[in-house]
Amino acid sequence: MPTKSDQDLAVCILNLRGMTLAGRLPDKREAGREAERHMQSAVATSQGMSQSLDVHGLTVGPGNVLAHQLATYVDLGKPRAALDLTSNLPLALAGMPATRVAPTYINAARAHLDLGNRDDALDHLTTAWTVAPQLARIHPMGRELFRVLSSLHQRSNSRLLSLSKLSEIPL
Known part of the structure; x- marks a missing residue:
């Protein structure tokens, strides 16, 4: 029992x-x-x-x-x-564990993006990549958020360029 x-x-x-x-x-x-x-x-x-x-x-x-x-x-x-x-x-x-922390920051980034707040979305996505770069690199939502943010920022953001290198997702 x-x-x-x-x-x-x-x-x-x-x-x-x-x-x-x-x-x-x-x-x-x-x-x-x-x-x-x-x-x-x-x-x-x-x-x-x-x-x-x-x-x-x-x-x-x-x-x-x-x-x-x-x-x-x-x-x-x-x-x-x-x-x-x-x-x-x-x-x-x-x-x-980092495997729980990174997805939480990815979800916070999703919430910010839903409200049109690109900068805070990028902050949270960057934190996810910092906490667990291997997980963030392969996480489907993390990759999708990166794609959306890079298209919205017109690829001119230096932090996105840095994440592009880390994620191996070309801009």
Whole structure:
């Protein structure tokens, strides 16, 4: 019989997956309702965890809940709600593996781009590349964001030129 903490970890893991899948439902009204339900449960079960834990190769804890919430809000077309979670992203993601941190910055970049804020999108994409260059180089969303930003910036931005070299994506 699992202990209460084992149950909390399992519930949190299932809710992380649930919010991600809910955010991708075609019916955005239903998606929002289901995503919020999973978010509330994930937040509740991760409270009291002082740091993220590695459970069978899965990251569980407040930082990963935030990372999933941010991604889900972007998927739901709610970039402002996503960005409301980023007030202190470095602190929130402290101790998390680079493989979770970089995608979170990529999702923050997506939210900024959805709001037309190219500079902040580029800042977050650059951070993702700095944190985990190998992952950012092959991450489909990271590559797509780079393509969009490079076309919007008319290829004249020195930071984009630098990312182009790192990513091996020609401008």
